[in-house]
Amino acid sequence: MNMKKVNNHLIELAVIVFGILLALAADAAWDHNQDRQEEREIIEALSIEFQRDAEELEEDQSIRVMVLKSFELLSKQPSEFSISQKKEAFKRLFSGRFYAPNHAVLDDVLNTARIGLIGSDKLRQLIMTFEHERETQIILENNARNNSATLMREYLATQIDLLTLFSENNFENSFPELSNEEADTLIEKDQFRSLLFLAWRRVEVIYEHGNVLLDIVYRIQQELEANI
Numbered sequence: 001m002n003m004k005k006v007n008n009h010l011i012e013l014a015v016i017v018f019g020i021l022l023a024l025a026a027d028a029a030w031d032h033n034q035d036r037q038e039e040r041e042i043i044e045a046l047s048i049e050f051q052r053d054a055e056e057l058e059e060d061q062s063i064r065v066m067v068l069k070s071f072e073l074l075s076k077q078p079s080e081f082s083i084s085q086k087k088e089a090f091k092r093l094f095s096g097r098f099y100a101p102n103h104a105v106l107d108d109v110l111n112t113a114r115i116g117l118i119g120s121d122k123l124r125q126l127i128m129t130f131e132h133e134r135e136t137q138i139i140l141e142n143n144a145r146n147n148s149a150t151l152m153r154e155y156l157a158t159q160i161d162l163l164t165l166f167s168e169n170n171f172e173n174s175f176p177e178l179s180n181e182e183a184d185t186l187i188e189k190d191q192f193r194s195l196l197f198l199a200w201r202r203v204e205v206i207y208e209h210g211n212v213l214l215d216i217v218y219r220i221q222q223e224l225e226a227n228i
Contacts, residue, residue: 039117040228045105047224050217053101057214064207071200073120098145099137099210106131123223132221133213140209144202151195 070085109115112130120123 006092054217061210120227126220130216150223
């Protein structure tokens with residue numbers, strides 16, 4: 001009689017343990033499916049962001065190519081350019097779009113540590129590399145803009161009336177409309193051409209790093225497509 005009770009208790013215990021294990025397995029499967037679903041949503045959203053990023057970078061790089069060609073030719077053969085072309089090159093010292101990618105999803109994924117939901121080690125590594133290079137690109141552009149503006153302000157202060165030039169916070173919009181004679185005289189001066197060369201070198205550095213960043217974006221796009 002006692003053996004029968006013991007056997008019954010063992011059977012009941014086995015049923016309970018089996019039920020618990022089954023429930024745990026079901027919960028684990030549910031969590032896994034939820035994580036995979038969230039991973040797919042993240043990857044799809046990142047694909048859209050990096051597509052926009054690639055397009056913006058490609059446009060930025062094409063603009064930099066034109067600026068570099070203008071700077072280089074103007075510094076070497078200024079006599080071959082018209083006054084209007086010289087004035088345009090002059091304005092380009094203070095122009096150019098800053099790299100400002102819209103990566104709301106990526107920033108959220110990084111800030112909430114949800115990058116761990118991405119199963120691909122390669123993709124996670126590429127994203128972290130992109131994050132580093134993105135910050136580098138922004139720093140390079142900020143430094144180049146600030147240094148160029150500082151050097152040019154000091155020089156322009158001795159050449160033209162800067163009251164109009166700095167009448168607004170936006171340097172580009174408050175840029176004075178120089179006469180042909182003023183632009184021609186200014187740009188032909190050796191000191192200005194030296195500053196022009198420095199600006200050209202800064203743009204070149206930004207352009208070179210932009211190619212590095214764009215290559216990483218292309219690689220991320222490929223890896224995102226492979227993991228959707």
